[in-house]
Amino acid sequence: MNGGAAAAWRPAAEPRFDARHPALVVLGGLVFGSLVVGVGAGQGPLAGVLALLVVAATLWAVSHPTAGAIAIVAIVPGISGLARGVPVPGLKLGELVAVGFAVMLLATTNGDERTRWRSFDWLALAYVTATFALGFTANEIRGDTLTFDDIGQLVGPLQFFLLYRALLVALPERRDRLRALDWLLIGSVPVAVLALLQTMRLPGIHDLLVTLTGTDYSDRDSWAVFRANGPFPHHTTLAAYLLGIVVVSAALLLAGVRDRRRRLVLIALVPASLGLVVSLTFAPLFAAPVAVLGLAWWYRRTLPTLAYAALACALLAIAFQSTIAGRAEEQFKAQSSSSGEASLVPKTVTDRMGVWTDQYLPALQGRWLIGYGPQIPPEITWKYTESIYVTMLLRGGLPLLAAYLALTGALALIALRVGRRPAPPRAGPEQDGALVEQALGRGLFVLILVLLVIQLVAPLFTGTGLPHVLWILAALVAGSAASRS
Numbered sequence: 001m002n003g004g005a006a007a008a009w010r011p012a013a014e015p016r017f018d019a020r021h022p023a024l025v026v027l028g029g030l031v032f033g034s035l036v037v038g039v040g041a042g043q044g045p046l047a048g049v050l051a052l053l054v055v056a057a058t059l060w061a062v063s064h065p066t067a068g069a070i071a072i073v074a075i076v077p078g079i080s081g082l083a084r085g086v087p088v089p090g091l092k093l094g095e096l097v098a099v100g101f102a103v104m105l106l107a108t109t110n111g112d113e114r115t116r117w118r119s120f121d122w123l124a125l126a127y128v129t130a131t132f133a134l135g136f137t138a139n140e141i142r143g144d145t146l147t148f149d150d151i152g153q154l155v156g157p158l159q160f161f162l163l164y165r166a167l168l169v170a171l172p173e174r175r176d177r178l179r180a181l182d183w184l185l186i187g188s189v190p191v192a193v194l195a196l197l198q199t200m201r202l203p204g205i206h207d208l209l210v211t212l213t214g215t216d217y218s219d220r221d222s223w224a225v226f227r228a229n230g231p232f233p234h235h236t237t238l239a240a241y242l243l244g245i246v247v248v249s250a251a252l253l254l255a256g257v258r259d260r261r262r263r264l265v266l267i268a269l270v271p272a273s274l275g276l277v278v279s280l281t282f283a284p285l286f287a288a289p290v291a292v293l294g295l296a297w298w299y300r301r302t303l304p305t306l307a308y309a310a311l312a313c314a315l316l317a318i319a320f321q322s323t324i325a326g327r328a329e330e331q332f333k334a335q336s337s338s339s340g341e342a343s344l345v346p347k348t349v350t351d352r353m354g355v356w357t358d359q360y361l362p363a364l365q366g367r368w369l370i371g372y373g374p375q376i377p378p379e380i381t382w383k384y385t386e387s388i389y390v391t392m393l394l395r396g397g398l399p400l401l402a403a404y405l406a407l408t409g410a411l412a413l414i415a416l417r418v419g420r421r422p423a424p425p426r427a428g429p430e431q432d433g434a435l436v437e438q439a440l441g442r443g444l445f446v447l448i449l450v451l452l453v454i455q456l457v458a459p460l461f462t463g464t465g466l467p468h469v470l471w472i473l474a475a476l477v478a479g480s481a482a483s484r485s
Contacts (some may be wrong), residue, residue, distance in 0.1 A: 037319040057097070062104045070172035072101055072163070074183035077241065077468035078191045081232030083214030094464070099159050102166035115169050120410045120478060127403045128157045134396030138373035146374070153374035155396070160471040166477035174433045174483060177476045178248070179247075181440060182261065184472060185268035188245040192275035195230035195238055199278040232465055236458055239281035241465030242286055244447060245272040247282065248473070250292045251443030253301045255423075255435050277316050282348075283454040289313065291450045298419075298442055352386045352457055360390050364397075371397035388455035391462055404461070408448060411474055415445035418480050437480040444473045 006350045061068025080094035087093065132154045139146055146154075171177045197205045210216045210235060215233040227235040249269035276288060289309055296305030365376040372394050376383045385391040392401040418441030447470075451460065460466050 009282070012288055022178070029238070047065045048134040051062060059104075061097075061101045062108065065105055065109055066176050067171040068101060068105075069167050070180050070183050072098060073167070073472055074187040075164075077184070077465055077472070078187050078231065080464040080468050081230075081237060082212050083195050083233070085212070086212055094468075095159050098163045098468075102159075102162035105166045105170060106162065109169055115172065115482070118478070118482070120414055120474070121165070123407045123410045124161050127400075127407045128161050130396055130400050130403045131157050134370055134400050135373045138370045138396075139375070141370070142373070144373070144375065150374040154243065160467055163468070164471045164475045164478075167472060169477055171475070171479055172436065174480070177479050178433055178436055180190070180472070181436070181476060182264055184469070185245065185249060185264060188242070188268050188272055191230055191238075192242060192245075192271035195228040195242075195275040195278055198228045198230060198269065199226060226278075227280045228275070230275065230279075234463075235279045236284075236460075237463050237465050239276055239279035239284040240458070240460040240463065241469060242272045242279070242289075243284040243450075244466050244473075245269075245468040246276060246288050247291045247295075247447045247450075248440065248443040251295050251439040252436065254295050254301055254305065255439035255442075257436060257439070258432070261432075261436070273312070273316070283457055287450040287454050291446045294446050294449070295442060298446075338402075341391045349457060355382045355386060360385065360394065363391055367397060368393070369397050369399065371395050371400060385459055387457060388459040388461050391459040408452070409469075411477075412445055412448045414474075414481050415477050417441070418477050419443075419445050437477075438474065440480065441477055444470075444477055447473075 021067050061071060076094050080092075082093050084092050135154045136146075139150070150264045167180070171180055194205070194209065198209060209229070209231060213229070213233045215229065217229070228238065229235040230238045232238045232241065245268060249265045249272065250263070252265045253269070271290075276284060279285075291306065292309060293302065296302045359380045359382060363372065363380055374395060376394075385394060388404075389401060392404050396403075419438055421434070421438050421441070423435045423438045455461065461470070
């Protein structure tokens with residue numbers, strides 16, 4: 001295992017720097033470094049040193065594009081939930097590292113035929129542009145002042161698009177993309193372990209996670225059940241991130257990966273599955289086995305997978321019986337205290353439907369073509385849209401919703417195309433690589449399908465964790481599709 005993991009850091013041929021633009025390297029390094037170090041130093045010597053380390057690490061990643069990209073894939077999704085100011089004051093570490101790496105890499109590195117712009121890239125850019133243009137225009141029409149958080153929402157999708165393009169350029173070879181996939185799974189292990197340690201009430205973990213996320217659920221003991229959030233600000237965010245890891249891992253196992261990669265997948269899958277359970281977020285919890293069974297049907301391994309899934313669910317149900325039962329009772333209890341019958345619809349769904357019909361849909365009247373912008377209308381008392389589709393309508397109206405659906409559909413088609421490639425008989429690394437790419441395409445396609453459903457009740461695409469995983473997988477699959485191998 002250790003030898004295989006170490007090999008994952010040894011890249012193939014690095015993408016070539018463009019010597020025609022050396023000034024961009026110098027200017028970008030000076031601007032990026034001065035900004036980050038200046039902000040950090042203004043908060044004290046320790047913060048200044050941490051900021052300097054961040055800048056040094058980012059510059060190293062840019063000077064070693066393939067190794068840097070693999071490091072970004074391993075680290076950024078897991079730290080994306082850290083609060084602003086941890087550890088660099090005023091800034092979010094995940095955004096800082098990913099955007100700094102992406103901008104400088106894209107400005108200084110030559111691409112090739114495999115990294116030219118295609119339909120998905122243009123749709124992604126259209127989504128990014130529409131988010132900013134529609135939100136900004138709606139805000140200007142109302143005459144409201146944009147806050148720092150509002151601006152963050154308007155330009156937020158840009159960080160993911162830059163990350164996608166940077167990974168596409170930095171990982172042109174199949175072996176590099178597969179190494180990045182390995183490290184995406186490895187990077188999920190600390191996240192899941194933190195969630196499990198949080199559930200076990202290990203001393204010091206609560207205070208650590210409060211410091212990292214800036215979120216303190218001090219009233220957890222008054223909840224019906226304890227729900228872990230790990231290094232993310234909310235348990236739903238943790239569950240969505242782990243759902244992505246579980247679906248991709250299941251696709252790799254069903255594809256029949258062998259030896260080192262099979263051990264690596266199991267090392268990622270087991271804690272991710274346990275972490276998903278302790279988040280007690282029903283939509284991802286129900287989506288995971290549905291996705292796995294869908295993949296099993298695709299691989300024509302439905303009966304064996306159904307048997308294993310039933311055994312795994314039974315073991316998890318026994319191990320977490322009290323918490324799962326408490327959460328189920330909380331969600332499916334009678335909606336009226338005068339009724340003795342249990343509801344067939346989860347309480348969170350009925351609550352969301354009430355919020356949408358009573359608050360959000362009335363607030364959107366007359367704003368369907370442009371939306372309201374990045375803020376929540378003042379007449380709405382529940383400040384969470386609770387749905388990706390309501391979020392898109394609010395931020396940019398029907399045009400932004402259409403841009404999001406077009407982007408999702410384009411990515412699903414790329415994943416389907418890669419997933420439907422016939423896997424050659426395995427006789428060496430190249431054949432195994434083709435098998436993994438096929439599994440990656442199938443896993444992403446199935447993940448997109450289940451997300452289309454569960455995002456009816458959760459805006460997962462605009463949060464942290466899962467969006468990073470989706471855009472990373474998009475880069476890996478798009479690279480595979482462009483390679484035509």
